[in-house]
Amino acid sequence: MKRVGIVIICLILSFGTVFAQKIKITGKVVDGSMDKAPFEYANIVLQTSDSVFVAGVSTDVKGNFQLEKVQAGNYRLVISAIGYTDLIADLAGLTGSIDLGELVLSEAAEQLAEVTVTAANIINQADRKIVFPSQKQLEASTNGINLLQALMLPRIQVNPLTKSVGLAGGGTVQLCMNGVKVSTEDINALQPEDILRIEYLEDPGLRYGSAEAVLNYITRRHETGGSVSLDLMNSPHIVFHNDAVSARLNHKKSEFSINYRTSPRDFYDCWRSNEEVFHFEDGTSLNRYEKGKPGHLSELNHGGSFTYNYQEPDKYQLNAQLGYWGYSQPHTDYRSDLYNVEYPDHITDMQDYTDQATHRPFIDLYYQQELKNKQFLALNLVGTYIYTDSKRSYQERQDGNLLTDIFSGVTGNKYSVIGEGIYEKGFEKGRLSAGLKHTQAFSDNTYAGNLEYKTNMKQADTYLYTEFQGKWEKLNYTLGIGVTRSWLKQEGEEGYQTYTFRPRFSLQYAFTDHFYARLNGSLVNNPPALSELSAVEQMIDSMQIRRGNPALNPYNRFQTNLYMEYRKGKVSVGLSSLYQTNPKAIMESTFIENGMFVHTYRNQDGFQYFNSELNLRAGMLWNILQFSLSGGVNRFWSDGKDYRHTYTNWYYRAEMMAQYKHLMASFTIYNRRNGFWGETMSSGENLHMLSAMYKYKQIAVGVGMVNPFADNYKRINENWNKYVSSIKETYVNESSRAFFLTFAWNFQFGRKYQSEGKKIWNQDTDSGVMNTSK
Incomplete structure (x- = not known):
């Protein structure tokens, strides 16, 4: 029996050794110069979490290193060289091989990119977080979007149903791939195996415009060969689909890529209820209630792009993209019983039907050049055409008699050209960047129906900026200034021309290796939308009109944000607070004219907004479970010429993900996060979703249910x-108890090398057409 026990123990130890041998840690070290030359003979030391030596190697002549036969556990990886700042990363919960990609060593005199350790698989640099997905997170993902969901980054929120990315506290998230701004569809087409790391800029600079955060996916690129991916999400009992297909083909320095995504919806059990109270000038009032009946909602979002990229690594890159996005909503058919609350038996049959479509083809040309002495230049030119066709029919009938018959239709054509250039120069203790961006747009819209109009507008915006980023002891700082010229001319109306300064600052202080705080502030100019400026009016119903206002002027937005984060091991806690004020904000204005209630826009007294949110993240726990909990409050103050409103909204969000071998499961739940602007409260979603997926090699199948x-x-x-x-x-x-199935297939062939990407991307999405729906 003793011999049998010894044999069993030996077998167990042998199996453990076999599995341990499968774990490798690889990466490439480069210096901090603009050329990013391979760093030869840098010291690579792997330690336990309490600094006990485990293994050590040196980088080869190409800067590459590899640590083999690593057992699962918690580690610290230390990269060092004489005259350079140590680069340290915690690798907690390591269970599989990991490629750390390109790691930058900076000279000790260059304090800007100094690194501090804050969490497992996350490196904090002066201007960004560098996130290395773990092997389990990669295994739990089929594309770049659900990988982001698995990472559960602070303040980043992923809608698992629409696969959209948002930011806690509001604001926009700019998605990039190797430095270029891309669409959600492009990230959704990314195969997890191609993702080396994600750079998370929580405080992006002036050249990112109004983006509150930037997620930059650093990916591998095939030297020869390519990849194909298919991602399907379909319901077997309703028309609800999110389907995408993409492919890449590489030959030497050239890469060809194509992707297409479609999201059709077709619902027959949708309706609306609407209670309106009209207060007339003589002191009387009318209370009307709209009791909805089942109606039809049908829509299609689809689009894709073809891209050609030619790249000479570390020298220059040329990128050309031809793309298209289309939206069609042939049916938004509402039917209701309309009656006065005082006389519920006197029912009017109401019909409100809308049919609209938008087509947006675009072409994007980009060139970047690496220059000597830590200099960089990028140029971008984008041309866009937007065609809009919208029709609305509104009728009220009583006892078969037609009481109200309103038809409105608009066709719009918009042409725009966006050009931008960026120059960067690196110094010993900082980095200077400057840029110039110009937008030129032309639009003409034809409004038909009960009221007919034609509008012709020309718009130009020029933005010049410069920014310096540096470090003083434990304080990282960014100071920037920009100036914007906005010009608009509408045929038959007076236009405007304004100049606005756009200062910006950011201060980040690291109290310890686990705790830091960041304070930033900015001033941004907000021009009116073209639809708000249109010198037209359209009827909403028998009592209401919507009207544009050509006399609108741009307004400024002042914003400050304080963010604090404590992160240690597998747990992180973050607290954010944001305050925003908008003097002379463009908000709605309603008044009575000739017995009709007119809804228009006006530069009001001002608008203020405050948000505070607490976020807790933990994982992976027991190498199986991770979760994220967040909750916060929105507070709004809206001051018009003849109104003042305040509104408070409390909200929460919870996400949980578990993984065991090839099986993954997730649960997401959140309540309504509401917004307020002018005099209108717009609610968010009250949604929860449960899903499970089994992934084996290149194929993944799953099931789920919404609400x-x-x-x-x-x-x-x-x-x-x-x-x-x-x-x-x-x-x-x-949308309640909607069952869906998922299928994903990723196929790759060829060798890989890490690609660089373009640094800027622009696109025009504003059609300039007035919305006349109720």
């Missing part, structure tokens, strides 16, 4: 105007 514990789905809009107040609820019954 499994709820029997209805609705969005709420409230208007608090003193003349016309309303509460509108829109229901889509098919």
